[in-house]
Amino acid sequence: MPRMTDGFRSWKFLAAGVAVLTLGAAGTAHADDIPGGTTKPPADGTTGGGADKNGNLSAGASSIKFSYPGGNSGGGGKKGNLAPIDPNWKPPACWYEPAFTSKELKDFVDKDGGGDVGIHESWFGKGLWTDHYRDGKPADNFDLHSPKNSSAEGYKDYNEGKDGRFWRGVAPDDSDPKSWDCGRIMFWVDGGKIPDDPNAPTAKMLAEYAYDKVxxxxxxxxxxxxxxxxxxxxxxxxxxxxxxxxxxxxxxxxxxxxxxxxxxxxxxxxxxxxxxxxxxxxxxxxxxxxxxxxxxxxxxxxxxxxxxxxxxxxxxxxxxxxxxxxxxxxxxxxxxxxxxxxxxxxxxxxxxxxxxxxxxxxxxxxx
Known part of the structure; x- marks a missing residue:
């Protein structure tokens, strides 16, 4: 039986509109996010390397920064969001963005930080994080649409000394079925590069997300x-x-x-x-x-x-x-x-x- 100090992981699994309990490694079974329940709204910023205001890593808290060069800030009168003329158009359901440097991730783990290591997978307890990001043990991704990404290689000492950042998945609404397209757990990208992934951020993706802020x-x-x-x-x-x-x-x-x-x-x-x-x-x-x-x-x-x-x-x-x-x-x-x-x-x-x-x-x- 695993030690409780190793922590537990929770998986949010959606199949045919039914929430399914899934056993997590090194921990206990944990139900999370029943479809139709409250979803996590997007945030305009984070407190540190991808953590939310409570210090937990949240797939619903983006680090994208917004500013309003004209027409959108202050002013009197009521304001509201636009309704797209095309009823089939929607802003992006998920994407990947940079979160931690190697040192920031180490500090986060040493402080017993926990939360969403992927959009549909959460790790609570230091052992899960050190196994994968410090000790090099592989871990499962959780992407229903891309079986080839089902396993992620581990890292040695959080990639200490390397230039780059760990990237994570972000989904404003993790109950959206398309959010499963970004099922990789947090992964490393060398400095100055954008990950080679269909859901890597682009300028157009930012423009689409900004549309929702107009x-x-x-x-x-x-x-x-x-x-x-x-x-x-x-x-x-x-x-x-x-x-x-x-x-x-x-x-x-x-x-x-x-x-x-x-x-x-x-x-x-x-x-x-x-x-x-x-x-x-x-x-x-x-x-x-x-x-x-x-x-x-x-x-x-x-x-x-x-x-x-x-x-x-x-x-x-x-x-x-x-x-x-x-x-x-x-x-x-x-x-x-x-x-x-x-x-x-x-x-x-x-x-x-x-x-x-x-x-x-x-x-x-x-x-």
Missing amino acids: KVPETKVELKPAAKSTVNLPTWAWLDKGTFKEVKVRAELPNTPLWAETTAKPKSLHLEPGTDDAETFPASGECAINEDGSIGTPYKKGSSKEEPPCGITYLRATNGEPYQLKASVTWEISWVGSDDDDKHGLPNGTFETTQDMNVQEVQSINR
Whole structure:
């Protein structure tokens, strides 16, 4: 029977939607992460060589650093994440990134550090770490999709004296089935190199991850009349150029030359009146952005019967319950980065808000 001081390992195993208990070497059986339970959110930083704020190595805590060169930091008003226009597009499920130098790993182990040695495998207890990273004993990877990576050779004295870092898998959501693509336990990469692995980080991957960090202002359009329209008279709609500026997020992966900047630029406003008894201007409901960055045209006195460049005419009054006017801005996505990857492939995004619209029968003129 193994000594309890050797520690235990836990494996998070997903098969046909069922959590399976797996016996760990040099320890006890341990159930972890039942599918459908709470997942670990990504963190914007770590405390040291890949450890989370509690000192444990966490596959959900990335060391990617974010900054906001424009449009995303501070400011008043509500903000939210973009919804990709392509429903099949998703940011990367997992990747590998540098964590420890040889000394940092040794210090981590000597302090009885524990946690995720791989996305779906955790080691708690000094013995498991010293066996593999100090004493050269092989250990199993845990990658359902790549049997050839089922075994990892051990290391002598944490590769002391060598230039490089140990890399680890990271998954913002380890319940995502695609997170199993990064099933290698922490492995060594020589200094100045990126691992030869399909899930090694790239500038495009950073651009995709930065997409998920873009925050845009809520789409509350200016209206005239503001909250109560009149049957058969146009309601003008517009967005001020000072509010809807481009938003830029920069992502950098420490201890690599990799970086990317993802930019979201407002492109058009789409109006849905909330009833079939209405006409939109233009007929498509899609109001393009103007050269100065604004959308639509503010109402001017005396224009109440004119067709607005962007707006709605309601044909039937509300009866106690307001119409729900949906306004969504389409944001055009682009990116630049540290390498020559294909600069295409990131879908445009939208952000939608809903406003109450009351419509009266009495004819009146906007003032």
